[in-house]
Amino acid sequence: MPVIRRLPPTTADRIAAGEVVERPAAAVKELVENALDAGARRIAVTLEGGGVDRILVEDDGGGMGPEDLALAIERHATSKLPDEETLFRIQTLGFRGEALPSIGAVSRLTITSRPPDGEAHALRVEGGRVDDVAPAAAPPGTRVEVRDLFFATPARRKFLRSAGVESGHAIEAVRRLALAWPAVAFRVTVEGRVHLDLPAADRAGRVNAVLGPDFAAAVVPVEGRWPDLSLDGLAALPTHSRATAAEQHLIVNHRPVRDPLLRAALRVAYRDVLASGRHPVAALFLEIPPDQVDVNVHPMKTELRFRGADSVRGALIASLRRALGTGAGVGGTRVGWDAAAAPAPAADWPSRARAPEPAPAGGAVTWADGSASPAPAPVGFAEARPVFSAPPPPPPVQARFHLPPGIATVPAAPPSLPPDAAAEGPLGRPLAQLLDTYVLAEAPDGALVLVDQHAAHERLTHERLSAQLVSGGVRSQPLLLPAVVDLPAAAAARLLGQAEALSRLGLEIEAFGPGAVLVRALPALLGNPEPGPLLADIAAELSEWEESTALERRLDAAVARLACHGSVRAGRRLNPAEMAALLREMEATPRAATCSHGRPTFLRLGEADLARMFGRR
The missing domain is CATH 3.30.230.10 (Ribosomal Protein S5; domain 2)
Known part of the structure; x- marks a missing residue:
């Protein structure tokens, strides 16, 4: 008795259809691609029962005559490969002879088509059985109707989701094609309701x-x-x-x-x-x-x-x-929470903004008073020092209300920076420092900007370290007295195994007995961080990457850790010059909208955001 047998054509077609028609969305995708390849400028898709009960795709493309219509539902017949060489330089979306036979093998398929200068004809296929081509009435273009999808393969139906889910997948398939073909108009109707209506447009x-x-x-x-x-x-x-x-x-x-x-x-x-x-x-x-x-x-x-x-x-x-690689505030910016949601209670909304470290108790508001001095030059924040002495704030107004804990009494109105300071950049002029952690600024358009000083300076330091690394290596600063750092044996071994790579980052280390590392130099840009926590964090970062991981990626991770330890912390009081310098350098530094860990460095609240939060619209 033979072991191998030739499958009947109908069975073979249904098996092949499973590779192409996985779900209704796959049939929709194939039919819409056929319409696009036929030169359609308008495509309408109608779905019923998630596409299982009915799929209708209508286009105003080139259409087909009776001979082409009969060939279109045969295997290995296509209008998209004029010669064998075309197979190696495909310029169409698919092969008409690939999708239609597969769909017809598992459904009740009707194709009605009319070329621009000819008459309309229709062809019906039911579970792989093909009827004769017959005359029909239709406008130029092609109309493909698929009913009872998978009726010939009921097992496939059992794996489909609800009608809503299947419709969603089909709409998404059309949506992606519509994005790729902006000059074509698309409409998708589901259960009699229009879900997607896109007129022809530019990209x-x-x-x-x-x-x-x-x-x-x-x-x-x-x-x-x-x-x-x-x-x-x-x-x-x-x-x-x-x-x-x-x-x-x-x-x-x-x-x-x-x-x-x-x-x-x-x-x-x-x-x-x-x-x-x-x-x-x-x-x-x-x-x-x-x-x-x-x-x-x-x-x-x-x-x-x-x-x-x-x-x-x-x-x-x-x-x-x-x-x-744009500076902070360049391009569109959104607040860090859902400003379109219902207004939150006043005591709730600030909690949604990330604080990198717990703010110290009793943090104060520090006004940026630059009225007696010109705006500071955009110097590097790490080296920024007061360039003027801010006059003492005016006596506080007799409070007619009680301020919450942690907020110092503020003057009746914040002192103004020089008029030209407001136009220095999209982050605007600094107004105050809140809780010794956040810089409050006013953008040129009047929006409020909140800057996380640690996250922002972390990104600035990261970019400087990366620039030095690309240019040949991070400049190091030898320690007056080398520091000995005790670490777990595995962590010490991991660091020493990467000593050569770390030297490119300005971190010079060597072995100092079991479980100890001697630090001879640190990156000059970081100032004087404690070497112990710094080495522990870098060792932890290196442990997450396998030996096969590219050296570039391991160095990137180490740079991020160095930047974190070399940045100004929450809880440090900033003077007006430092706040202004921080904003100016953020605007000039690539990728400064997020810190090295991908979290936002600033939040922007425009007029519409504030109105929504206060329930004014």
Whole structure:
């Protein structure tokens, strides 16, 4: 008795359909791609029962005559490969002969099509059984109706989710294609209600319509040009991130993809500015010669294989880092909590802003009084010292109310800085220091800005250390008396194993008996931090990276730790010159909107935010 048998064509078609038609959204995606390849300028999608009961896709594309219509539902028949060489330079989204037979094998399929200068014809397929082509009445274009999806493979139906969930996946599939094809109008109707209605637009208009005004208000442009690659798009600042990677829209040659290489490049570009567990938001459009990319490595064509993968990855990372290298306050900025939510009680809303360390009891408000002196020059904050003596504040007004604990009595009105100080940058002029931890400033447009002094200075120090590292090594400062630091044996061994790499960071160490490390020099930029906690933290950071981890990544982690220990702490009183210098340097330092751990360095409250918080709108 033979062991191997040839499957009936119907069974083979249903098995093949499982690779292409995973769920209703996959059928919608294939049909909409066919419409786009046919040159459609308007595409309408209708869903019933989550797409299981009915899918209708109508377009005004080129349409098909009766001969082409009969061939369209046959295996290995396509209009998209005019010759064999085209297979190696695909310029279409898919193969019409691939999707339609698969859908027809597991559903009741009706295709009605009419070319611009011909008559309309219809063809019906039920569970793989094909009827004859018949005359029909229809406008130019193609109308594809899918009913009772998976009726021929009921086991597949058992694994589908609710109608609402399946509809959501289908809408998302159309949404991604709409982002890639802004010149085409899209409409999606679910159970008689319009859920997506996008008229034809330019790329910027489509991005704004698909991703929303919040994204449009918090982005920077991304652009790059190389001989075989061009990159355009928008990337959200780190303050506009998400808990998942769902809003990462990567378009390659008008094809939406979820390619691992491109997503990894996006993650690497943001790794120093996003907190752990957060994901960037971006809409990036790559154009690459078709013969430099293979689109047939995944049944759904959502993953690609690039001929020059390293070059593509490097170009994407370089372009994103260049775009994100803006100073604080440049580009869109959002507050650090949901300002659109219902107004919170006055005692509640400040708790949502992160304090890096517990603020000391009895912290005071320090007004930035610069009226007797010109605004300080934008010197480095680490070296900033008072450049003027602030006059004593005027006598406090007799209080007509009781101030809460921890807030000192304030004058009737804060002294003003010189008029030109307000126009120095987007973070504005410093007004006060709150709780010896936060700098309060007024932006040029009147918005309030709260700066976390430790987080902000941490980023400034990080960028300086990184710049020195790139230019040849961090400058070190020898200690007058070398310090001996006792550590667990494993931590000491880990540090000594990386002694050569740490020397590039200005940290010179050597062995000093079992479980002890001798520190001879520290990075000059850090001042005089305690070497014990610093070495303990760097050892802990190194323990999280395997030996195979690239040296660059381990050095980045160590730089972040150095920056944290070399930064001004919460609880330190700042004078007016230091507050102003901090704001000016934040504006001039790349990636200063977040600290080395990805947390925000400042919060901005505009007129609309304040109105919402107070319930005025």
